[in-house]
Amino acid sequence: MSALNNLQRLEAESIHIMREVVAECDNPVMLYSIGKDSAVMLHLAAKAFYPSKPPFPLLHVDTTWKFKAMYEMRERMAKELGFELLVHKNPEAVAKNINPFDHGSALHTDMWKTEGLKQALDKYKFDAAFGGARRDEEKSRAKERIFSFRSAQHRWDPKHQRPELWQLYNAKKHKGESIRVFPISNWTELDIWQYIYLEKIPIVPLYYSAVRPVVNRSGTLIMVDDERMPLLPGEKPMMKKVRFRTLGCYPLTGAIESEAETLPDIIQEMLLTRSSERQGRVIDHDAAASMEKKKQEGYF
């Protein structure tokens, strides 16, 4: 056998990281966002512990505003790979019916995701949570550690990040503290797609182009995924051939017009496209809230 190629090295590194966490932490969990990065992370977890089942549950911090197709995929994957699935919805957000239309993307994200995640971690007393963030996603991720510590109040203290040398991860922590672990830190968007292609990993069909009902909101194509979407006076959903480069809450995720119906088409389109994947995320454009600030507040 010749030297390992790029994807083989990345796969082995991610598995190594997951095993370290399981060996050193008391109660780990894998955060599941149902997107393509999560799909790869689940696939890696199934490999890392085979023939055992992954020794931790999946946690979906639900906003109730994900695409329908995502909920279907969630149930299917948990069952197929043998994970216990936990779903948490912030009860306060449920009670107040928080939604992106009436409350804006910032409050919506804060209540459902940031607060919801903290609640879930506290409720189940998880001391380590795997997340699917990658360093190539944007500038502020580039310096994120693989093991990122959070105080008992879930705050990220960037002044006391631990240096990570070789493959040695220091997982020691005080009672109440927790770790966010990013096992696919060193994967790029292209690596993710190539791996999905090679390993035939199931992904939400929304990544593939199809004719879907959308409305144009200030240049962003928003899919009308269910009846909760309020239409503006005179606004009518158009049927367009679109797909999504990233998936989140449907009212906050922009579609792109595309002909890419297969994985090779998607990869081809990605390589020829000249805009970065996060462009479709409404949340990143909120000028007031940089990713840095969000992280300090406890956003993943």
Place this chain on the structure above:
Amino acid sequence: MAHVSDLIEKDILGYLQAHQQKGLMRFITCGSVDDGKSTLIGRLLYDSKMIFEDQLAALESDSKKVGTQGGEIDFALLVDGLAAEREQGITIDVAYRFFSTDKRKFIVADTPGHEQYTRNMITGASTADLAVILMDARKGVLVQTRRHSFLVSLIGIKNVVLAINKMDLVGYSQETFDKIVADYRAFAKQIGFENILAIPISGLKGDNITEKSNATPWYKGPTLMHHLETVQIEERVKSGPFRMWVQWVNRPDLDFRGFSGQIVSGVVRPGDRIRALPSARESVVTRIVTKDGDLSEAIAGQSVTLTLRDEIDISRGDLLASSDSLAGVADQFNATLVWMNDTQLLPGRPYWLKIGARTITASVTEIKHKVNVNTLEQLAAKSLELNEIASVNLSVDLPIPFDAYTENKETGGFILVDRMTNATVAAGMIQFALRRSQNIHWQAVDVDKGARAALKGQKACVLWFTGLSGSGKSTIANLVEQQLYALGRHTYMLDGDNVRHGLNRDLGFSDTDRVENIRRVAEVSKLMVDAGLITLVSFISPFRAERRLARDLMQAGEFFEVFVDTPLAEAERRDPKGLYKKARKGEVKNFTGIDSPYEAPENPELRIDTTQMTAEEAAAYILRQLEERGMLMGFRVAEDTTPTA
């Protein structure tokens, strides 16, 4: 070039096929902002088309607003943003950047800034296959060039590129280039660099980055990108002996028992004989299990699960090694240490040491010398500060498997972790095992501690009195000893001041000496306990870490930490020896409570609040507690009504 090859448009499947075989290389760029490091990295990202239009638009507008290139694209802005982050106080030891070409994917470790440079560079370099050392053509070999080169050699990177930057500012002069290269080679010999490639570049103008420059017709070598794409890199010492740390014991059911880990060197096949270290028990590999099916062979870098023929006891942290070529096992080492924390290294203080999947207790027994990273000069040292590098002797509490770092980074590299703060405080590289650890064995004795104590009709233990100077430790300890004596118990008292007149008279009051002071006393009290005595130790012992060390030396139930809790103001008011007065005047340095910290116990066995109890009451209380815990073997202390603290 790069992604935008015709292949993508015309034959995406062919492209995917080709890219499946793409390798990965990690490299580090060494240099300061002034050397044009950010510009170079930005240029590499730009030239490999890794910048998207939305990012480019932002870059162009930023270049006009805050750029340093007169409105032209300022590549440095792509990677920088670091100045702002520094202002926010964020520690960024390394930022990782990604780009790829048709041949390889690259991960660049970008280590910012001048401050804490050693720590940052060592961290980034620890995973790098290659180092690009940047120099400014106008300045030649500087002190910082030497420093970068020394650190690169220390971390064991074999592939070095010398990128002589800003050639445009010296008129692309071959003479200038040749002179710098000659100067550098003379220096590089000292640190053992052999394969160095020097390339004249301009990050700003793009000369010899991806395209051969017309401005340097005299340069016949490859462009930087071409070299990065084609240079042979050590693929995880594939040719070395088989090594794998057991990360996790895989037991889905009673019928399967596998050992999961990442192979760090060599090759393994079913049928290979291996030994589990440190026990050295031998077995034979039966299967290499993966979810994609069993393998007939696995190589360095792969994460696998092995099953063995025999039911031998193996747990996390054991090293599986080829029986033909075993790793060493030892408990004392010479190692190179890079200190990475604001809190200084104190010899004698216990730390966690993590090597591979194994975590144990370790302490530095001796600092041989530290190294001036700029001049390579060796200097004497009693402690180490942030960013200092030293050769040290190290002792671990149980023998561990290892290889020399120069042989294998994954079995010779380790980190030290502070046991109180959990911070990663040092990176270390094992050089060799100390021979004495193989030659000093425990002398087995027939009369043991239990026998000696039983003869005296007691259980041996340590009463460790800690508290501020003047808190009343010695007064109370004295009373306790008197009463024990009166009861016919065999005791001994170690008093801080008295021991400093003899055993510890060579020690002062620096933090380093305080640690050593307590270490010796802890060891002596361990001998006393072994002799069957009830041992009273009355020492300020201000640091938690050393009291913990003393506790760890004893067996469970033998160590009683007695916190003589007197507020500083009260101790200073009493001032029985007039020391606080002197300390306030600055006549006594490093005085606990004044200019040296006291770390109060968090969970002492006994706490004596001297503002609530007299010394006599305290002594009676302690005796009663000893009796309740069965330490006085049958003796009953008279009932008394002292309020418990």
